[in-house]
Amino acid sequence: MxxxxxxxxxxxxxxxxxxxxxxxxxxxxxxxxxxxxxxxxxxxxxxxxxxxxxxxxxxxxxxxxxxxxxxxxxxxxxxxxxxxxxxxxxxxxxxxxxxxxxxxxxxxxxxxxxxxxxxxxxxxxxxxxxxxxxxxxxSPFGIDFKRFFNEYLKDCKEKGKDPLTFNIQNAKLNAFTHGSIVSESTLMMTLSDSCEDIRR
Ligand SMILES: [Zn+2]
Known part of the structure; x- marks a missing residue:
């Protein structure tokens, strides 16, 4: 034993x-x-x-x-x-x-x-x-994609952004990194920031 x-x-x-x-x-x-x-x-x-x-x-x-x-x-x-x-x-x-x-x-x-x-x-x-x-x-996506996606949609809605217009390149540039890893929430929010405003 x-x-x-x-x-x-x-x-x-x-x-x-x-x-x-x-x-x-x-x-x-x-x-x-x-x-x-x-x-x-x-x-x-x-x-x-x-x-x-x-x-x-x-x-x-x-x-x-x-x-x-x-x-x-x-x-x-x-x-x-x-x-x-x-x-x-x-x-x-x-x-x-x-x-x-x-x-x-x-x-x-x-x-x-x-x-x-x-x-x-x-x-x-x-x-x-x-x-x-x-x-x-x-991979932050590997953790809980459903939750990530729901948070993302919610954040886009609050910001008045169109969730389908995200720009990975911009999101990457804006992401605040700790070492080489971007946290799930950071990624989610920088992704929503990179979207275009919903036109009224
Ligand atoms: Zn493990």
């Missing part, structure tokens, strides 16, 4: 929240303006898989103290039953290979990514894999 893992999700978040990953698997302090790295934690208030970006935000939002936590104590979000259920504490260097239970050797992943993640003795291999997932597979 394997020994129990006592490291809290919030401790892992605390350790990783201001770090970023380079393409060769090196860990650096997160630098807001840097395009070459991907931040480990994309949005403190919205727990997500640190590889594919999968968010179970609806579930976390069910917590009655969500607003309070997101605003004043985001770290507590990671110890909610909803976050604990959806994010596995994944060992970077496997236990069987002597990997520790320190937050520095643990990473929060969804179940699917946990299964997919490499078992390796070289920490850089693990982070190279994370970097690739984040850079090339992370």
């Amino acid at each position: 394997s020994r129990s893992l006592n490291t809290k999700h919030s401790e892992i978040f605390e350790y990783w929240k201001d770090k970023a990953i380079l393409s060769d698997g090196t860990i650096i302090p997160d630098n807001f303006d840097d395009n070459t790295s991907v931040p480990v934690v994309y949005d403190y208030g919205e727990p997500s898989c640190w590889a594919c970006g999968e968010r179970y935000i609806e579930e976390v939002l069910k917590n009655k103290d969500y607003d309070e936590m997101a605003l004043h104590n985001p770290k507590a979000l990671y110890d909610t039953p909803q976050a604990k259920k959806n994010y596995n504490r994944c060992h970077i260097i496997p236990r069987q290979a002597g990997g520790s239970d320190e937050p520095s050797n643990l990473f929060l992943l969804c179940r699917k990514c946990h299964e997919e993640s490499p078992d390796t003795l070289n920490q850089k291999n693990f982070f190279k894999w994370v970097y690739k997932k984040r850079k090339y597979e992370y």
Whole structure:
């Protein structure tokens, strides 16, 4: 039987929240303006898989103290039953290979990514894999397209924009990026901003 893992999700978040990953698997302090790295934690208030970006935000939002936590104590979000259920504490260097239970050797992943993640003795291999997932597979559209689309239509209506006239090029130029990743809400709003006004 394997020994129990006592490291809290919030401790892992605390350790990783201001770090970023380079393409060769090196860990650096997160630098807001840097395009070459991907931040480990994309949005403190919205727990997500640190590889594919999968968010179970609806579930976390069910917590009655969500607003309070997101605003004043985001770290507590990671110890909610909803976050604990959806994010596995994944060992970077496997236990069987002597990997520790320190937050520095643990990473929060969804179940699917946990299964997919490499078992390796070289920490850089693990982070190279994370970097690739984040850079090339992370898709805000992959999360909840229906919700995204509904929000988009609502936002267009409020702004008096024609939702069919969006201009991807403009939306991209206007998007505020954190590392290389654009948040779902940013994308949604820059997309609606790029639309033409509805003519009366
Ligand atoms: Zn994942």
